[in-house]
Amino acid sequence: MIKKVTFEVGQTYKNRKGKYTVVAIDGDVMHISWKKGKQIATTVKLQSRVLENIQKEIEELALAKVASPRRKAAAARLVAV
Numbered sequence: 001m002i003k004k005v006t007f008e009v010g011q012t013y014k015n016r017k018g019k020y021t022v023v024a025i026d027g028d029v030m031h032i033s034w035k036k037g038k039q040i041a042t043t044v045k046l047q048s049r050v051l052e053n054i055q056k057e058i059e060e061l062a063l064a065k066v067a068s069p070r071r072k073a074a075a076a077r078l079v080a081v
Helices: 046-061 070-078
Strands: 014-016 016-025 030-031 038-045
Touching: 014 046, 016 070, 030 046, 046 070
Parallel strands: none
Antiparallel strands: 014 016, 016 030, 030 038
C-alpha cells in the first residue's frame, strides 16, 4: 500500500538523487538541499510522485516470489534512508 507523503520543513527524505532536506515550502514549490550543498526548487507534486514510485518499486520487489541477489540489493538501496 502506497503511503501519502506530507513534506515538512527540516525533515529528510530520499529521492533518486539521494537524501535531501526540505528547506522551505511555499504552496506547491519546495526548496530542497542535499548534504553536498546543492539546492533546488522543485514541486511538492513531483517529489510526492517520485517517493510514491519508489514505494511502488519496493512493494513490487517484495512480492517477487524468487528474489535474485541483484533485486535484493536494489530493494535495499531504495529502502535505506
